[in-house]
Amino acid sequence: MFEKVLVANRGEIALRVIAACRDLGVxxxxxxxxxxxxxxxxxxxxxxxxxxxxxxxxxxxxxxAIISAADIADVDAIHPGYGFLAEDPSFAExxxxxxxxxxxxxxxxxxxMGDKAQARKAAKDAGIPVLPGADEPLRTAGDARQWAAETxxxxxxxxxxxxxxxxxxxxxTPKDLEAGFDQARSEAAAAFGSGEVYLEKFxxxxxxxxxxxxxxxxxxxxxxxxxxxxxxxxxxxxxEEAPANGFSAKAREQMGGILSKALGEIRYSNAxxxxxxxxxxxxxHFIELNARIQVEHPVTEAVSGVDLVRSQIRLAAGxxxxxxxxxxxxxxxxxxxxxxxxxxPVTFRPSAGRIERYAAxxxxxxxxxxAAYSGGSVLPHYDSLVAKVxxxxxxxxxxxQRMRRALSMYVLDGIKTSxxxxxRILDEPAFVEGRYDTKFIEELGL
Ligand code: MV4
Numbered sequence: 001m002f003e004k005v006l007v008a009n010r011g012e013i014a015l016r017v018i019a020a021c022r023d024l025g026v027x028x029x030x031x032x033x034x035x036x037x038x039x040x041x042x043x044x045x046x047x048x049x050x051x052x053x054x055x056x057x058x059x060x061x062x063x064x065a066i067i068s069a070a071d072i073a074d075v076d077a078i079h080p081g082y083g084f085l086a087e088d089p090s091f092a093e094x095x096x097x098x099x100x101x102x103x104x105x106x107x108x109x110x111x112x113m114g115d116k117a118q119a120r121k122a123a124k125d126a127g128i129p130v131l132p133g134a135d136e137p138l139r140t141a142g143d144a145r146q147w148a149a150e151t152x153x154x155x156x157x158x159x160x161x162x163x164x165x166x167x168x169x170x171x172x173t174p175k176d177l178e179a180g181f182d183q184a185r186s187e188a189a190a191a192f193g194s195g196e197v198y199l200e201k202f203x204x205x206x207x208x209x210x211x212x213x214x215x216x217x218x219x220x221x222x223x224x225x226x227x228x229x230x231x232x233x234x235x236x237x238x239x240e241e242a243p244a245n246g247f248s249a250k251a252r253e254q255m256g257g258i259l260s261k262a263l264g265e266i267r268y269s270n271a272x273x274x275x276x277x278x279x280x281x282x283x284x285h286f287i288e289l290n291a292r293i294q295v296e297h298p299v300t301e302a303v304s305g306v307d308l309v310r311s312q313i314r315l316a317a318g319x320x321x322x323x324x325x326x327x328x329x330x331x332x333x334x335x336x337x338x339x340x341x342x343x344x345p346v347t348f349r350p351s352a353g354r355i356e357r358y359a360a361x362x363x364x365x366x367x368x369x370x371a372a373y374s375g376g377s378v379l380p381h382y383d384s385l386v387a388k389v390x391x392x393x394x395x396x397x398x399x400x401q402r403m404r405r406a407l408s409m410y411v412l413d414g415i416k417t418s419x420x421x422x423x424r425i426l427d428e429p430a431f432v433e434g435r436y437d438t439k440f441i442e443e444l445g446l
Contacts, residue, residue, distance in 0.1 A: 001024060001025070001026065001313075001314070001317050002026050002075075002076035002077045002101070002313070002316075002317055003026065003027060003076055004026065004027040004028070004029060004046075004073065004074065004075045004076055004077075005017070005021050005026050005027070005028055005029070005075055005076065005077045005078070005079055005103070005313065006028075006029040006031065006066070006069060006070045006073060006075040006077070006078045006079070006100075007021075007028055007029065007030055007031070007041065007045065007078075007079050007081070008031060008060065008066050008078050008079065008080045008081065008084065008085055009041075009060065009079070009080060009081030009082075009083070009084055009086075010032065010033075010036055010039060010041055010060060010371075010382065011039075011041070011371045011382065011383065011385065012369045012370050012371050012385065012387065012388060013081035013082055013083075013293075013295075014030065014041035014045075014081060014371070015040055015041055015044060015369070015370075015371050016081075016309055016369055017079045017081060017309055018030070018041065018044050018045055019309075020307060020309035020310040020312075020313060021313065023307070023310055024310060024313060024314070026313065027046045027047075028044075028045040028046050028047070029045060029046065029047045029048070029049065029069065029070075029073040029075055030042050030044075030045030030047070030048040030049070031048070031049050031050075031051045031059075031060075031065075031066055031069050032048055032049075032050055032051065032059070033050070033051065033052055033053060033054050033055075033056075033058070033059035033060065033381070034050060034052070034053050034054055034059075035053075035054035035379050035381055036054075036059075036379070037050075038376065038377075039371060039376070040371040040373060040376070041371060047073055049069040049072065049073060051065040051066060051069055052065050054379070054381045055381060056084065056381065056382065060084045060085070061084055061085060063085070063090075063091055063094060066078070066085070067094060067095075067098055067100075070095075070098070070100050071098070075100065076100070076101060077100060077101035077102070077103050077313075077316060077317075078095055078100055078101070078102055078103065079103040079104075079309075079312070079313070080102070080103070080104060080292070081292075081293065082292050082293055082294060082295060083383065086104065086291075086292040086293075087110055087113075087114060087290070087291050087292055088110070089107045089108075089110040089111035089114060090107075092104060092105075092106070092107040092110055093107040101316050101317070102316070103270070103312050103313055103316040104270050104271070104291065104292060104293075104312070104316070105215075105268060105269055105270045105271075105272060105291045106267075106269060109266070109267075109268055109269070109291055110291045112266075113272075113288070113289045113290070113291045114161070114163075114291075115160050115161065116158060116159070116160050116161070116162060116163055116198070116287075116288060117134075117136070117137045117158075117160040117196065117198035118160070119288060119289055120133070120198065120200070120286065120287075121135055121136070122266060123262070123286045123289070124286075126261075126262035126263070126265055126266055127258060127261065127262050128258060128259065128262050128274070128286045129258075129283070129284060129285055129286060130200070130285060130286045131200040131201045131203065131277075131285045131286075131287075132150075132151045132152070132200065132201045133147065133151050133155070133198065133199050133200030133201055134147040134151075134198050134199045134200070136198070137160055137196045137197065137198050138157075138181065138197055138198060138199060141177070141178045141181045141182070144157070144177055144178075144181045144199060145174070145177060145178075147199050148171070148174070148177055148199060149174075151199065151200065151201050152201065153171070153172055153173060153174065154170055154171060154172040154201075154202040154204075155170075155171050155177075155199050155200065155201060155202055156168055156169065156170050156171070156199070156200055156201075156202040157169045157170075157171060157180055157181060157184040157197050157198070157199055158184075158197060158198055158199070158200070159184065159187070159188035159191065159192055159194070159196070159197055160188075160194060160196040160197065160198055161188065161192035161193070161194045161196065162188060162191070162192055163288055164235055165234075165235030166191060166235070167184070167187055167188045167191055167192060167197075168184075169183060169184040169187075170202050171202075172202075181197070184197045185197055203277045203279050203285065204280070205280060205437045205438070205439055206230075206277035206278060206279060206437065206438055207228065207230045207244070207277070207278040207436075207437045207438065208228065208229040208230045208232070208275065208276075208277065208278075208438055209226050209227070209228055209229075209244050209247070209275075209276045209277075209278050209284060210226060210227050210229060210273045210274060210275045210276065210290075210294075211223050211224075211225065211226050211227075211255060211256070211259055211273065211274045211276070212224040212225065212226075212227065212271070212272075212273055212297070212300045212304075212308070213259055213260075213263055213268070213271070213272045213273070213274060214270070214271055214272075214306075214308070214311055214312075214315065214321060214324070214325075215263060215264070215267075215268045215269040215270060215272070215315070215321070216269060216315050216319070216320050216321040216324070217269050217315070217318055217320075218320055218321075219264045219265075219267050220264060220320065220321040220322070221259065221260050221263040221264045221268055221321075222256075222260060222321055222325065222329060223252075223255065223256030223257075223259050223260060223329070224300050224304045224306060224308075224329050225242065225243060225252050225256070225300065225303065225304065225329065225331050226242065226243060226244050226247060226252060226255070227240050227241065227242045227243075227244065227296055227299055227300060228240065228241050228242070228243075228244035228245055228247075229296060230436055230437050230438045230440060231425060231431075231436065231440055231441060232438060232441065233348070233441045233442070233446070237295070237296065237339065238338070238339055238418070238421070238422070238425070238441065239336065239337065239338050239339070239422065239425060240296040240299050240336070240337045241299060241334065241335060241336045241337070241396075241399075242299040242300050242302070242303045242331070242334070242335050243303065243331050243334065244278075245396075245434035245435070245436075246434065249331075251282075251284075252331070255284060259274055268289075269315065270312055270315050270316060271292070271293050271297075271308060271311070271312050271315075272289055272290065272291055272292075273289070273290040273292075273294050274286065274288075274289050275287050275288045275289070275290065293308060293309060293312060295339065295385070295388065296337055296388075297309070298335070298337055298367060298369060298388060298390040299335040299336065299337045299390060300335075302333075302335035302367070302390055302392040303331045303332055303333060303334065303335050303392070304329050304330070304331065304332075305326070305332065306325065306326070306329060311324050311325070333392055333393055333394045333395065333398075333399070334392070334393055334394075334395055334396040334398070334399045335390055335391065335392045335393075335399055336390070336391050336396075336399045336400065336403050337388055337389065337390045337391075338388070338389045338403060338407065338418075338419075338422040339385055339388055339418070340370075340385070340386050340387040340388070340389060340410070340412070340417050340418055340419055340422070341384045341385055341386060341417065341418045342378040342384045342385075342386045342415045342416065342417055343384055343416060343417065343418055344416050345416060345418070345420055345421060350380070350384035351378075351384070351415055351416040351417075352377070352378045352379060352380035352384070352415070353377065353378060353414055353415045354375070354376075354377050354414050354415075355372055355373065355374060355375065355376050355377065355378065355412065355413070355414050355415060356374070356375075356413045356414030357374055357411055357412075357413040357414065358372055358373055358374040358376070358411060358412060358413075359374075359410075359411035360372075360387070360410065360411075361389070361405070361406040361407070361409040361410050363402075363405070363406070364402070365391055365392045365393050365398070365399070365402045366389065366390070366391055366392075366402060366405075366406045367389075367390040367392070368387055368388070368389055368390075368406075369387065369388040369390070370386060370387035370388070372386050372387055372412070378415055386412070386415070386417060387410075387412075389403065389406050389407065389410070391403035391406060396434065400426055400432065403422075403426060404423070404426050404427075407419050407422055407423055407426075408423075421446060424444075424446060425441075425446070428444065
């Protein structure tokens with residue numbers, strides 16, 4: 001096992017990694033920006049090194065500063081958390097070249113998954129179900145016409161380097177294809193520095209279902225089941241749950257088997273999330289693979305009993321999956337996570353500021369992941385996530401009830417948060433019945 005790990009992140013995920021390291025008896029090194037001197041990840045790590053000014057580009061994205069800190073502190077490995085450098089293949093490669101273990105997939109896997117057109121092709125070749133569409137990027141409007149004719153309308157044009165919902169364009173009829181292609185190209189070029197686009201069949205009213213996987217360095221990959229993340233606004237997830245509504249054990253096992261085989265073949269290692277769209281017929285179609293630990297990992301931890309971050313560290317240290325996992329993964333009960341953001345409930349704008357009074361809820365079935373404390377601050381420079389509240393119960397009803405109880409007992413004064421929005425969602429009959437798709441928030445006008 002590693003002796004010392006540098007945590008290249010901040011906020012709740014930095015604390016989450018520090019906690020996993022502490023459980024493993026691994027010492028931790030925090031890095032922080034000048035704005036984060038009083039932040040909790042600095043207080044709880046065994047050592048802390050300032051790496052630059054508040055702006056992310058000067059600190060948490062500052063590769064030379066982070067590698068220098070890793071060198072000075074003499075760490076064995078770096079955990080990148082999510083966001084920042086978590087899916088930067090060059091960073092993972094620099095770590096490798098410097099003899100520092102990157103706690104995540106290989107640079108090659110990260111690079112492959114960062115190109116959505118290539119990832120789609122790799123998934124398809126490995127036997128993961130994908131939507132009908134182009135097997136290569138579109139070079140000309142003529143390419144688009146040919147592939148669209150084969151696929152059938154409506155189609156969606158996506159930026160190869162996009163993801164997370166950015167750089168997409170729906171085309172419903174042949175006459176709109178050429179203009180759509182040109183717009184998609186120029187938007188992609190402006191946003192991602194690459195105008196490359198690909199095409200697939202458009203799925204109307206999809207549900208967002210994603211599978212958590214873990215892989216070791218020997219080509220063993222296991223699925224820990226799915227999460228449902230359809231409750232989102234402008235491509236920002238608000239609430240996630242596990243298992244997905246109405247999803248059968250048989251469907252879970254079937255996809256788990258497909259992923260195990262496919263990702264083992266491509267030697268995918270460490271943690272990953274395979275994203276699917278579920279169509280109205282209940283079929284799953286691969287869209288992306290996120291090569292990192294995700295914000296919503298606690299719902300899978302709750303129902304599987306597996307500590308995913310601890311598993312990441314052990315897998316990165318070279319332990320085989322057979323030793324890392326306690327036994328065959330199952331799904332026990334139901335879990336829901338609410339992302340509590342510091343935001344204005346009217347404008348949805350991030351609302352940074354000092355937390356005047358703070359008391360997190362607890363009790364049976366409640367977990368809170370947060371770096372907030374009384375007198376602390378939500379900084380304007382970074383993500384507005386203040387806390388993740390995860391409720392676990394024997395069934396969905398119990399999880400919902402516990403979540404309502406926890407949110408009603410959350411004391412968080414001085415900043416505006418999305419707690420009232422979550423309370424609205426939890427009281428909405430369609431949500432309570434588990435009948436919703438990715439249009440849920442928009443259609444409620446929330
Ligand atoms: C789609 C789609 C419909 N058809 N692809 C948005 C996030 C990005 N990861 C993929 N996204 C979508 N891809 C096809 N072929 C609809 C979406 C989409 C969506 C997906 C998941 C969750 C919320 C969404 C909201 C709008 C659009």
